[in-house]
Amino acid sequence: MRWLPAVLAIAALTGCVGPAPTTGEYEEKAAHTAADALSQLQTARLAVGNAGRMPASYLETVLVDAEEAFGSIESTFDSIQPPDDPRADRLRSDLDGLLSDGSDGMTQLRVLARRSDAAGLRSTAEQLVATADGLGRFAREHGS
Amino acid sequence: MRAGELLGRPVFDHTGRRIGLVADLRCVQEAGPHSSWGVLRLDALVVTERRVTPRLGYGRHQRSPALLRGVLRGLPGQLVVVPWSAVASWSAEGIRLTDSAGG
Amino acid sequence: MKRVFGVALGILTAIGGFVDIGDLVANALVGARFGLTLAWATVLGVIGICVFAEMSGRVAAVAGRPTFDLVRERLGPRIGLANLAASLLVTLLTFSAEIGGVALALELATSVNYLLWVPVAGLAAWLVMWRVRFSVLENTAGLLGLTLVIFGVALWRLNPDWPQLLNQGISPGNPPGEGLPTYFYYAIALFGAAMTPYEVFFFSSGGVEERWTRKDVVTSRVNVFVGFPLGGLLSLAVAGCAAVVLLPQGITVDTLGQVGLPVAVAVGKLGLAVAILGFVAATFGAALETGLSCGYSVAQYFGWQWGKYVRPREAARFHLVVLVCLIVAVGTVLTTIDPITITEYSLVFSAVALPLTYLPILVIANDPDYLGARVNGRVANLFGTLFLVVILVASVAAIPPMLATRAGQ
């Protein structure tokens, strides 16, 4: 069993950050990323939409967790080497745009929540609808 | 001698043919001094071809659940009870029986 | 009257004590991804735990022997030791997840980072295990855990499309967009969450702590057959809330905060406060159960004096094991490994450790040497055998989907 840790380590490494060899696989990963990011964004929006129905500490914790998770989803995707294919480049730039809009918005939400700025929260959350729709569409179109 | 040293040891008949492993030590309980529970005298070796199952008790008093009993009883090999008087010698390599044990 | 009170108390504790961080997260996660299409796995797990907890409770009441005594007696010292290693690993992982869960719940209440709460939660758990009487410990945690009923209230207030929800519950199958391996991975995780081995260690050892006798077999049965299913209903309510509120939004659950969101939506601030109290109580109660179970299993394997019914200094090594496990558990959470991730892995490992725990219980529950006339009847044996097969299948089946889906990714 001495080989087991080595095999697991290799599997983990190649599975998470290794180069994506084909455009198909890259697309699948992109779709996955979009769905995961959407989940975090929707969590933040749902929390903000019900901000009056929860203690401030709860809202803040949910927003901080969502922002952090969103950030790590984004950086994991960025660390994947896209295949040398114009289609892959297009996928990458489409998703990157959505992800950076999303992460800006989430940071903004966290800042506003700490300031207890209810109006600001509401308007920022509304602006994120387009990003959420975009991520949802991306995940559906490119998902298997 | 420890019980743990006898358990699991291979048993050979007088021709050197292997019968199985010691699965359990059957003792007779005799009255002991005053309040004590009694004296246990080694009476026989319970010998089996399998290793695990005797511990679950299905060779003896354990009857149910039916499926477990069926599966465990259905495995090849059976329990053989060899009286201690039939043991000719024993060592780390195994236990050798006398001529009369039958096997 | 006192007896009725005792039985009622037992039921309430069983309900509150049934749900822990693993049940909360696994059920919310599955509800948000699969709706109620995996409800069958929870139901199956609840029936399974009832069957084996009843047997282990009966053996504890009639023969006075807790579960790990049985493991060593019927599997022998070698396989018994293997089981001890496996179940100690699972229980210890669960223990750290529960400590982390308490800290996460306190973070939700205070917005102070959970890592700062971890040592506090650990110290509080140790003080309770060290000083507080067993019955007080068990009853308080169980009763406070009952506040999780708020998830039932929330589900009712959400006024979902009941027929559709029910229909999901009775028609298993992976929803579109989810692969079959992922579906089965979570089925096993839910089954494992309901049947974690520490529950029988704790239940049977608790019977000995409370000096159960033959007369208490009935009490034990009522606790199991009423309390556990109601606890299972709480689990389903958590899943239902997630299915109604989170699933349509495309939210997958990976934090405790998300688990509580549906309650905020449906009931508002007060309801959420109750839910947070429930999170703290359920995870803290489970931390006590798992922490003590670490001590129970080691001490029972080696034959040391254990239990809270004697002075700590009379069960020195038992308390030492508990203390060491607590330090390891706190240390594990402080490495910043996500407690929720620990939960997910420990659930699957527990499916692997299950057969070695439940086989000896089933065998001894049939042994007249131990139980005399109180051995298993036909029904207990039918279900016991059936579930042993299910557990074996789940254990063998746990590994491929876990690898194939990289733990449900």
Added chain:
Amino acid sequence: MTTVDIYLQLLDRQVLDRDGRLVCKVDDLELQPGPDGVPVVTAILVGPRALGPRLGGRPGRWMNALASRLAATPGDDPPRIPFGAVTAVHSAVDVDRTRDELAVDPLEGWVERHIIGRLPGSGHAGG
């Protein structure tokens, strides 16, 4: 005549002292030839030096090594309880001595004196 299969019915059971306290497990049994040469069970053997050899393999070696480091009495002989002290065998084994009289487990005393006994509240009554 009652027969007892000692692997099935005696080994690995819990030993209880006169006050019902848990003492140890029946880790192994000692047999010695009686007057007629037939082996008779003479003692319950206790502790890692009794259990280690039964485990065998690597865990057994570890346990033996650990035991010889911790041993209070030199040599390979594990602590023993004379079989005459046994008053009953049921789901546990009853012995008519107290835990302190038996003194089969030096480690328990060590942990009590040096670690657990030093923590505040260790003598607090249980419940």
